[in-house]
Amino acid sequence: MKKNIAILYGGDSSEVKVSLKSGLQVAKIIDTKKYNAFLVLVKGPKWLVKSEPFKDCKVNKDDFSFTADNKKIKFDFALIAIHGTPGENGVLQGYFDIIGIPYSTSGLLTSAVTFNKYACKLYLKDINIDTAKAVLLREKDKIEPDKIIAKVGLPCFVKPNNGGSSYGITKVKTKNALTAAVKKAFAEDTEVIIEEYIQGTELTCGVFKTKKKDIVFPITEIVPLNEFFDVDAKYNGASNEITPARISARDEKNCKELTSLIYDTLNCKGICRVDYILTKNRLVFLEINTVPGMTKASIIPQQAEYLGINMTELFNMVIEDGLVL
Structure with missing residues (x-):
């Protein structure tokens, strides 16, 4: 019997557009001779199957299944294609660990x-x-450009600490531009990392x-x-x-x-x-x-x-x- 593979895509971060593309591409290349593949759109608490003929069936998160025509279909494996929250930060991994569903990525702690x-x-x-010199800022922290530049120098990169796909990143060349770059990064995350530029x-x-x-x-x-x-x-x-x-x-x-x-x-x-x-x-x-x-x-x-x-x-x-x- 073919295993049921859920391809989770979407998510709750700025990376959602990339995640949607990744999920759709993965769905095209899954070996359907070996597996039944189902796209599952994850958006907050709402998880919906997006593959025909089961489009918009709600996923039961108690046992990671859905019901169509009075028949329950249970997923056997989660192929996570969500970049950012909740697919890359350990949230989904923790959920799947609890219900005993194997998945495609690193575990909760590593993620x-x-x-x-x-x-x-x-x-x-x-x-x-070897890693680049870095300063971490949290939302409550005062932005002190002189102290930051003394640690990492100029130019430097200002980034959301939790995230990817280069959203919210600025290359800062002058002290006057630092505060605005930090605020831009804080729009993406509650923590900001400022790293030295290495040519x-x-x-x-x-x-x-x-x-x-x-x-x-x-x-x-x-x-x-x-x-x-x-x-x-x-x-x-x-x-x-x-x-x-x-x-x-x-x-x-x-x-x-x-x-x-x-x-x-x-x-x-x-x-x-x-x-x-x-x-x-x-x-x-x-x-x-x-x-x-x-x-x-x-x-x-x-x-x-x-x-x-x-x-x-x-x-x-x-x-x-x-x-x-």
Whole structure:
């Protein structure tokens, strides 16, 4: 009997548009010879099946099922394609742990730590992984530009501490611009991280480890056409993404080994992507994405294609690994 796979998409953050695209794309590539795939739109407490002929059936969150024509259909596996809240921060993971449904991503603790950029930096810094200097601000904190600049310098990046897809990010070049950038980031989150700017080559490396095999994807070099890898660069083609990256064999080896180490250290599961800045003497960790984009413009599909792995095959591995307890 074919297993029922729920593809969760949507969510409650600024990343909802990207999540919708990822979910729709994943639905197209799921192996329907092996699985029954159902799109499930998550928006606050309202979860609706969006696949025909069951469109707009409400999901019963007591046992992760829905009823159509007096027949209950229970999901066997959750494929999480929600970027941001609640798919990337541990909320959905905690729910599925409670009801005993396997899912495609890292667990609750790993998701919560990696979603919090500052906490993740502290965790990795403790095992001597190179990270950018950073200052954390909470809403109640006073914004003191002189103290912040003394710590991280100029230019610097101001970002929401919890979030992704480059929403709310500003590259700040002057002291006078800092306060407005912080307020912009606070519109996205209750915490803001301010990081030093490191000039170098931006790299990103995907990784996926199953119980049977490890895959460290080819490294992609990102060359933004804008000033940095913002939303426009990520999803509207305003960047050149070069796979494999134009780096030395030594730097490639170091980057792949570090990606594998970070994945293991954080106890990651499923497909992840780790972002870096490479300088002449440093490979600096920026952040890890535990629910990386799966749109046509996303990086993981590009890296998989270079390896000769089609996306249907890749998601077969994700589902099969998750279903094996």
